[in-house]
Amino acid sequence: MAVESWLQMLKCSKKTALIHDGKRKIHYLFTDGKEMAEEYDFNTDVLLVRKWRHKSTLGGQGQWRIEIGEHFAVDSSLDAEIKESGSNPLFTRTDTKTQFQWRIRNLPYPKDVFSVSVEPPERCIIVKTSNKKYYKKFSIADLDRVQLPLNSDDLSFTLANNTLIITYKKPKEILTLEQELLKEVKKLKGTSEDDVDCKTQ
Template sequence: MTDWFTKLKNAKKSCLVDNNLKKIHYEFNDGKELVEEYDLSTNCLTKRAWRCNKQLKEEATWDIEVGDPEPQYNAEDKCMIREDSSQPFITRRITKINLEWRIRNLPYPIEVYSVNVDQESFFLIVRTTNKKYYKKISVPDLERLSIPLEQENVTFSHRFNTLIITYKKPKKLIDFEKALFEEIKQIQPKNYGEGINGCNPS
């Protein structure tokens, strides 16, 4: 089994079930924390978030890798901080057979986009021929397992001002996810508390 699987298996774990979601909280020896949420009806990951050590007694924020970003609040007045709503932003989804990215607020026609793999790294390169948008998108799911990116697995479409990028999962990734979910099923939920005990990244 892979080093990443071993790291997950050896991490300190807690779990709860909330409605149809199973939430797993991992604590690693290097101080990092990971929260994953799985839809029990599909066995698919719906959210993955990371947090590093708290520094200077301040609350560290969660970095959302998969799923919708968490709302951010000003510590003084609790007002939500909003980015310019017209700026492109990326959200990630994972299905049984695909990795998916949605880049919203891209109004250009489908003909201007290209999505190419970077053979020397684990990035997808998104460009437009009108030079209005350029983005390097990491694919940590494959990087952790040292699975090279393949251009033939990439497809994309465009609708409602959103570029939808799909990467077909390699068999090695599908097999890894199946093995990991079998491990997760063995973790007994403890439905108590909030925050870490509740596996809640917000």
């Protein structure tokens, strides 16, 4: 799906907006039944949370799957039974306006132990340690959705307080897309629904 197709799909979805607690919350319902929910900081317009829900195989509501944001900040009841140990590495994505950003907490190793690389054929980023204590492979959903290539030059990482911070510069196509979407989002009234009658392309 190209950038224009994804933007069109977002514009054509049924959207509901709610402004609450300093956040602009948008719920998208797509024609195929998938749902996406986003939360923006009302003052800075930074995207804080994005989560997805698909229909279950029996047609019921599936669980929300978090793409951006802290898991516990969105819904502490999610996976309440399966609590992770406080010392296990904790992987979260928290973007800025110009960068995709991931944090992996509880990694008590020096920076020179880490290797973070882009694997273009697999469309993913790989994090590993030379002491073989940690390995993680993840993709950038935003780039996958619009089929943009990954570029090693846009990737960097740093380490602070046992937290590995991985940063990937957003391509200009994504920045433009996000600005367009924000314009659409800001047109929505506080708690009203906005149905767009779209002609199929």
